Amino acid sequence: MYTVHGMRASGNCYKVQLLLDQLGIDYRWVETDVAGGQTRTPAFAALNANGKVPVLQLDDGRCLAESNAILCYLAEGTPYLSADRWQRAGALQWMFFEQYSHEPAIAVARFIARWLPLDHPRHADLPALRERGHAALRVMERHLSEHAWFSGVSYGVADIALFAYTHCAPDGGIELDAYAQLRAWLDRVRAQPGFTAMQA
């Protein structure tokens, strides 16, 4: 049985939960206290030297880090990852977009707005983060004006990756009202078989 070392409030960890739920795969979830420094211990470094959740651990002890790499691993051979070379490359394109241009703005804005005290100096970063977040959402909106999904011809790993922090962008003060296509896509994701909501 897979073990997921994760944190329920993390969108990156939620991606793994959602795909495992949709695949109907049993797993053990080990809640990890990131704020308390649990990812900075030697024991955790043996799971992921980069000190981040989620980590997928196999029964034989082997570990895989990076949420989007875990999604690809779990989805291999399933309808959530196309067997077509071009479609798969397109899904990867959106997953790298998510980690480079989307998550560092939208997830970080959410973290600051939701968990840091109001007098914390990082609140000063919010305007720039929100601007970058909206830039990423505009790129997504443009894609959705011509395509139903980010993973190719059907729902899959890139949709899961992008759903994770897009649906809770308003937590960071990044409102979705201006993005009609994007809100319709969020609803299509929520309507997928086996969909489960983020538990935070």
Add this chain to the structure above:
Amino acid sequence: MYTVHGMRASGNCYKVQLLLDQLGIDYRWVETDVAGGQTRTPAFAALNANGKVPVLQLDDGRCLAESNAILCYLAEGTPYLSADRWQRAGALQWMFFEQYSHEPAIAVARFIARWLPLDHPRHADLPALRERGHAALRVMERHLSEHAWFSGVSYGVADIALFAYTHCAPDGGIELDAYAQLRAWLDRVRAQPGFTAMQA
């Protein structure tokens, strides 16, 4: 024939050049003036709405963005991307690590130190970027103490992705002297058949 829209001084673009050279694939290179705003034009947005190089364009006009997605696309079915599910997931793990934990520190430090005037306010970011860059290099050094490559049992896409900005980290004031394993790995990459250096 493939067209690469790129910028020679960009490590992300160099990744694509290096793999195409190693695969012996002919391509047309369209040098793109990023500093001059060429990636912010409507014409470029039609290639990549996210306004970034590199972009790989096929003869039929289809475009693929995100350097590491392009690497996976080009390497499919070649020795540069393993056919084994676990090995491939491991390569992807390192490619997402590169885009999230490595490039935003090491490439950005290089950009500021090499291209921005000394009185530019972003020079104040360098100490924090260098600290994050060294943290990423320590994670790589630890991996290399037990493994020869980042792509699995042999050289491949994750090594190309990580070589691109690691080998020129000193441009950004991130010295490599402390990382013996890492310097030996850089030499192993340079010794690979078809290796070509970055032209910047």
